[in-house]
Amino acid sequence: MTEMKDSILAVRGLTVDFSTPDGRVEAVKGIGLDVRTGETLAVVGESGSGKSQTMMGIMGLLAKNGTVTGSARYRGQELVGLPPKALNGVRGSKITMIFQEPMTSLDPLYPIGRQISEPIVHHRGGTFKQAKKRVLELLELVGIPEPARRIDSYPHELSGGQRQRVMIAMALANEPDILIADEPTTALDVTIQAQILDLLKSLQRRFGMAIVLITHDLGIVKHFADRVAVMRRGEVVEEGRTTEIFERPKADYTKMLLAAEPSGRKAPPARGAPIILEGRDVAVEYAIGKGLFGGSSSAFRAVDGVNLRLRQGQTIGIVGESGSGKSTLGRALLRLLPSSGYYRFGTTDISGFDRGAMRPLRRELQLVFQDPYGSLSPRLTVGEIITEGLYVHEPELSRAERDRRAIAALKEVGLDPASRNRYPHEFSGGQRQRIAIARAVILKPKVVILDEPTSALDRSVQGQVIELLRDLQEKHGLSYIFISHDLSVVKAMSDYVIVMKNGRIVEEGETDAIFEAPRESYTKTLMGAAFNV
């Protein structure tokens, strides 16, 4: 590749290697990229594509076992192999970064003002006191309310969106040429995501810096980027203008990614299908108490008077941002936490049921969690994990019979039955979620509550898991409550949607009605904030 015109960051033949106990792993395999003045370049790929490691390599931020070779020239200056001291002159002033987790990316022990001042003081000289004026300007610029008060706040005193604004303030402090944003909104709610992206866009217009956006989310790319580089397994498979890539993708992988957006619909259950699970006036309260000696305690209503009826074969999607009470509602319906209200399972009133009384019903009411890493015990084999419920609910089963059921369940979720003697860490995220689903379906439940089951997965894997869930539903007449913040997934999965905010139902109705003609302004905001491909 020849030097592109007005390229300010020219990457040529860049490789990133990691030496691991299993040998060398090539994360980035000699790629070329150009970042031009003032443009937004999106680097898109699924997990493990090397999109983040490319930038980490250029910025000298690889883990200790990583090495970078090749070339990355910033305005003619070679960055690869530059000694840390010289590199420090560039990073934080000419090229800055923001990261996915705004909570952990800021030092919890220092006020935000002090953290924003650090790159100013370091790169421009002066004292922290002198930098204060600039910090206040920056906080104002990124839309932090009451900057003079907030300057002394600690990261844990801010919301996720505000923390990301603080990171952006830090990134802008020295008026950079290039801002690298590594999944900047992945950890944020959709409405906050839209605000942060708008902010970045307007700041870019104002200051003219180039933005390198690393993301897995094609919706964001379409609305935000001028050019796109699609990465897969350490290589750039396609590069071009955003409109071209979306309208005329050339590489098969790009086509697959674009098609991986969840599609299809779920037909509503037959009319008059019996109600399988009902909750009336569901309320969950948490005491915000003080210690042994101190103060009055107050209560926080996480779920506040919700009514819900799930029919046999139905999927109710519960949509809402973090803190809306959607997960808490799911757990309350399963009687997994103290809550008030009336609950009915089939024809049984389960309102007053305690743990013991619920136990025989548990096999019919199953739960699948978001985090396929955290919800599988790392010390049990897959076979042990999925058959554990059988010990409780069908203790009389013989060993051979249990094994047969495990094989059947694994086949059902599309995993090799031979894998039942292996441990969870040997599986990918999507496979782990299949294991979690197998653990639920082996008990032949009637109701499965799916709490963000696809949120930790790559889009292409997400589509497969959704297919699987829909197949299982059809085959076994399952009823689902599908909790998610991801509207496109909810649209593909559910026939009825409930929109929640602050513990209450804002709006509910048939999926089509909600998506095509939302009535409430909050629902409209949510829909508007979700970028669709």
Place this chain on the structure above:
Amino acid sequence: MISFVLRRLASAVPTLFIVVTISFFLMRFAPGGPFNLERPLPPSTMENLMRTYHLDQPLWRQYGIYLSNAVTGDFGPSYIYHDNNVAQLIGKGLPYSMELGFYALILAVVGGVIAGTIAALRQNSFLDFAIMSVSTIGVTVPNFVVGPVLTLIFAIMLSWLPAGGWGDGSFRFLILPMIALALPQLAVFARLTRGSMIEALNTDHIRTAKAYGLPSRTVVVTHAMRGALLPVVSYLAPCAAALLTGSAVVETIFTIPGVGRYFVLGAINRDYTLVMGTVVLIAIFVIVFNLLVDILYGLLDPRVRHD
């Protein structure tokens, strides 16, 4: 903050009461007594002694007497060191133990944190390996071995330092016992620091600091070290209490007139009041240092607020 301190001090009262009660009865249920000597005393003398010290009374009465006196600061007479009461014995010895313990604590914390930080920054290097090996030795070799070896080398063979005693109280006399006392704790601090420092260096906000071109000194000292010190600070309280209240072994080897010996000697001689006195002393130190450390923790970590 003030209410936090007051609440903690108030909760110290029941803690002390429980410590006193348990150790009082444990001590009494141990076989033997302060006057059961190798050559038995004549019965009349024995009776006299028992009466003088209220040991002829029922146990609960003795307990009541002890408690009511202790509240006024009277910890009773020592049964063995007849010339002094317990408060005087502790009052005399404590300054020596505290001075020695203070230097040992400084050495342990400063040395341990520096060694641990260096090991963490050079993880898996020869230096890391060397520091951790030495610290393993520090933990495993008891100070009744370290003490005499130090004396042998620096006092007897090289004649650089005095072999023992307090002398005129100059620092020369303190060096060897200080090292012997500090070494095991220094090793613990080094290990703690290394572990938490390695963890701190791998956090996202350290990556941020590097990404913003901050010099590695700032990254390590300002950002990594402060977070890494939190677990170290937690260990500070029990360690300070242990060092400042003296060590029987070190004080015996280096013939230092501190209070550390009293705990062991008191226990062996069934000198009930002396043991009780040292137990109360250590308990008070632990409580006070725990409080100080919690306050310090709150200053270091804004997420922990004491209000």
